[in-house]
Amino acid sequence: MTLTAPRASTRAAPAAPGRPRSTLARRLVPYGYLSPTVLLIVVLMVVPIVMVVGYSFRDNVIVQENSVFAGFANYTKVLTDPDFLAALRNTAVFISVSTVAHLVLGLTFAMMLNTQLLSGVTKAIFRIVYILPWLFTIAVIAVIWRLLFDPSGVVNYVLQTVGLVQQGVNWFGDPATALWAVTFVNIWSGYPFFMISLLAGLQGIPADLYEAAAVDGTNWWQRFRHVTLPQLRPVIISMAVLDLIWTSHQFALIWMTTGGGPLNSTEMLSTFTYKQAFSEYEFATASAAAVIVLLLTMVLAFFYVRSQRER
Amino acid sequence: MVFRVSRLSRLVGAVTAATTVAFVAACGADDGASDGDGTVTLEFAQWWGAELPAGEFDRIIDEFTAQNPNIEIELLSAPYASTKQQLLTGAASKTLPDVVGLDGAWVNDFAKQGAITDLSSLMAEANYDDSELASQIQIDGSTYMIPVVNFVYPLFVNKELLTEAGVADVPTTRGEFLDAATKISASDGDVKGWALPLDTAVPNGIQNDVMSWLWASGGSMLTADGKPNLTSPEVKETVEYVKSLNDADVIAPGALTMKEQDKVEKFSNGQIGMMIDSLAHINLIRENQPDMEFEVAALPAADGYTGERGIPYASWGIGISDSSEHKAEAFKFVSYLMSQETNAQLSTIANGFPGNKNAEPDFGSSDPLFRTAFEIYQQGYPANEFVGLPKSEDLMRSFAEQLQLVLTGGSSVDDALAAAQENWSSVIE
Numbered sequence: 001m002t003l004t005a006p007r008a009s010t011r012a013a014p015a016a017p018g019r020p021r022s023t024l025a026r027r028l029v030p031y032g033y034l035s036p037t038v039l040l041i042v043v044l045m046v047v048p049i050v051m052v053v054g055y056s057f058r059d060n061v062i063v064q065e066n067s068v069f070a071g072f073a074n075y076t077k078v079l080t081d082p083d084f085l086a087a088l089r090n091t092a093v094f095i096s097v098s099t100v101a102h103l104v105l106g107l108t109f110a111m112m113l114n115t116q117l118l119s120g121v122t123k124a125i126f127r128i129v130y131i132l133p134w135l136f137t138i139a140v141i142a143v144i145w146r147l148l149f150d151p152s153g154v155v156n157y158v159l160q161t162v163g164l165v166q167q168g169v170n171w172f173g174d175p176a177t178a179l180w181a182v183t184f185v186n187i188w189s190g191y192p193f194f195m196i197s198l199l200a201g202l203q204g205i206p207a208d209l210y211e212a213a214a215v216d217g218t219n220w221w222q223r224f225r226h227v228t229l230p231q232l233r234p235v236i237i238s239m240a241v242l243d244l245i246w247t248s249h250q251f252a253l254i255w256m257t258t259g260g261g262p263l264n265s266t267e268m269l270s271t272f273t274y275k276q277a278f279s280e281y282e283f284a285t286a287s288a289a290a291v292i293v294l295l296l297t298m299v300l301a302f303f304y305v306r307s308q309r310e311r
Numbered sequence: 312m313v314f315r316v317s318r319l320s321r322l323v324g325a326v327t328a329a330t331t332v333a334f335v336a337a338c339g340a341d342d343g344a345s346d347g348d349g350t351v352t353l354e355f356a357q358w359w360g361a362e363l364p365a366g367e368f369d370r371i372i373d374e375f376t377a378q379n380p381n382i383e384i385e386l387l388s389a390p391y392a393s394t395k396q397q398l399l400t401g402a403a404s405k406t407l408p409d410v411v412g413l414d415g416a417w418v419n420d421f422a423k424q425g426a427i428t429d430l431s432s433l434m435a436e437a438n439y440d441d442s443e444l445a446s447q448i449q450i451d452g453s454t455y456m457i458p459v460v461n462f463v464y465p466l467f468v469n470k471e472l473l474t475e476a477g478v479a480d481v482p483t484t485r486g487e488f489l490d491a492a493t494k495i496s497a498s499d500g501d502v503k504g505w506a507l508p509l510d511t512a513v514p515n516g517i518q519n520d521v522m523s524w525l526w527a528s529g530g531s532m533l534t535a536d537g538k539p540n541l542t543s544p545e546v547k548e549t550v551e552y553v554k555s556l557n558d559a560d561v562i563a564p565g566a567l568t569m570k571e572q573d574k575v576e577k578f579s580n581g582q583i584g585m586m587i588d589s590l591a592h593i594n595l596i597r598e599n600q601p602d603m604e605f606e607v608a609a610l611p612a613a614d615g616y617t618g619e620r621g622i623p624y625a626s627w628g629i630g631i632s633d634s635s636e637h638k639a640e641a642f643k644f645v646s647y648l649m650s651q652e653t654n655a656q657l658s659t660i661a662n663g664f665p666g667n668k669n670a671e672p673d674f675g676s677s678d679p680l681f682r683t684a685f686e687i688y689q690q691g692y693p694a695n696e697f698v699g700l701p702k703s704e705d706l707m708r709s710f711a712e713q714l715q716l717v718l719t720g721g722s723s724v725d726d727a728l729a730a731a732q733e734n735w736s737s738v739i740e
Contacts, residue, residue, distance in 0.1 A: 151564035259512025262567030
């Protein structure tokens with residue numbers, strides 16, 4: 001029935017000149033179906049993005065009724081602001097270290113969960129344990145790690161007990177360690193998603209590839225390098241690009257642990273933009289910063305789309 | 312069959328499109344705050360309801376609606392941070408609810424945006440006698456916010472730790488405070504004398520824990536005409552004093568990213584001996600540590616200072632949206648909350664001090680420390696110079712960053728204050 005209907009419909013088309021209204025209505029039907037989606041995209045994506053881009057070229061937007069056209073002044077201001085450049089550097093370190101660590105940890109744990117050496121029950125237990133960090137909301141994660149990383153918290157207690165440090169380290173409060181501390185927490189909270197995705201990829205690799213490699217006399221490392229990694233490559237590339245994009249947007253974790261401090265050592269593009277908008281009420285420069293972040297993200301999105309097309 | 316599929320398909324498509332158009336139209340339609348029978352519905356956005364015991368605020372509102380059957384109040388209660396976000400967005404888009412709970416730190420910006428209305432004219436129109444109001448927050452001579460309930464920030468002292476450290480009396484001067492904090496810190500390796508939250512996400516530590524030292528000695532961070540005066544000897548002495556506390560290693564570690572709640576938690580856990588904190592936290596500390604012996608006292612002043620002491624405070628303020636179509640009804644509601652009886656009632660349940668001069672909270676069932684604090688409040692004067700300043704949170708943040716530099720050895724006190732002065736001068740014109 002589904003086959004006959006379109007055919008019949010196509011055959012009916014030549015008769016249309018006698019009934020122009022009917023043809024027009026038929027042509028409009030697909031647009032009618034699309035209208036909710038188009039509306040949502042326009043209202044939720046196109047309009048806000050266009051507005052933000054528009055704001056970035058004006059001065060005194062939102063807070064004053066009569067804003068004025070400012071050309072690229074806001075972009076110049078943002079790009080020459082040392083705080084923005086520091087935020088850019090911090091974001092680059094944060095997202096690159098987080099993504100690499102997510103990948104390495106995710107792959108390691110996924111391979112552990114895919115091994116034949118452990119029983120099904122053991123693997124199920126580990127699977128639950130490994131995925132736990134992913135189940136917590138960012139607010140809970142921030143509270144947990146603020147307590148653990150407190151100068152008199154559990155982490156320092158353990159390190160002092162085993163003699164690794166002499167006195168409590170101020171993980172979030174010391175400019176020298178704060179960026180690494182928030183990066184560590186981000187890695188902890190984000191690796192399970194990599195693990196699950198890579199585990200699915202590992203389970204999809206045909207066993208006969210490993211058997212053939214074994215027949216050829218390969219060792220574990222050669223099988224990993226020449227079978228596992230090439231088979232996982234599409235998943236790894238997609239996940240890495242997506243993680244770069246997601247991590248670059250991380251705001252809540254930074255805000256709730258360090259707030260961008262101390263001394264801007266954990267200031268990210270997201271916290272910088274937020275402060276510009278909601279603390280300094282400089283919505284124009286905040287919009288310019290947001291557009292710059294959008295452009296940087298679009299570069300990553302381009303690579304993601306290209307990797308998807310190649311697949 | 313072909314005909315039916317085609318008709319059905321067109322029908323569904325047309326209905327979908329029509330629904331979409333209807334949705335768009337509904338989004339732009341007036342929500343209608345006035346019913347056909349003449350009843351006016353006022354939206355009241357605030358964070359107070361979330362902080363009061365369940366049902367207590369509703370009771371006060373119900374009393375108002377019983378007295379004014381033609382006015383309905385729709386409470387939009389959310390935590391402080393959410394309320395702030397909603398109001399910032401509402402102010403920007405000129406869609407603020409009719410009546411809004413305000414923090415003194417937001418008033419200047421909202422007033423400059425034209426988001427909140429001039430209450431002075433509404434008071435004049437309603438022939439309202441404002442002599443009962445303890446304070447009014449004014450911008451360019453016009454009132455934009457009325458403090459409904461005030462929460463003072465006295466010095467909290469853990470008496471047990473103080474006694475263990477061999478200090479008999481609660482410190483009343485800066486010298487005594489440094490001495491007590493040093494002795495407390497020396498008595499136990501895990502305990503420090505004081506906590507200084509300098510987190511820059513919510514930088515109110517500058518207002519509550521730093522500038523409070525200045526105000527307690529009658530100082531000011533502004534000139535007589537309201538301009539920044541951060542390089543004055545009084546401000547310099549204050550920052551040097553805070554630095555001396557840091558140099559003496561009496562401040563709990565982690566100050567640079569410490570938040571207000573961390574400070575309260577450390578005090579509750581006996582990890583610090585003293586803190587400057589909101590009176591509203593007395594009940595929280597009692598709940599967490601029922602056996603803890605602690606006191607509240609006036610903030611220590613500079614050695615030799617004998618004048619009146621300023622005591623920092625935060626307010627539950629109230630304002631009216633400039634875009635409200637029912638300003639007269641909204642002001643009627645505001646004057647109800649500010650009336651002697653209602654204001655006393657609200658202050659009692661909020662554990663705060665009334666915004667109406669003649670209202671007296673009922674301390675009968677409260678913690679005895681509230682009465683002590685009320686006496687401190689009456690002996691001194693409420694001081695918070697950030698109230699009414701433009702971008703006050705940003706001012707606090709830039710000062711916090713400079714103070715962080717001082718405490719980490721990255722800047723001298725003079726350089727830090729000069730940098731903060733320059734930054735503030737660009738904001739407060």
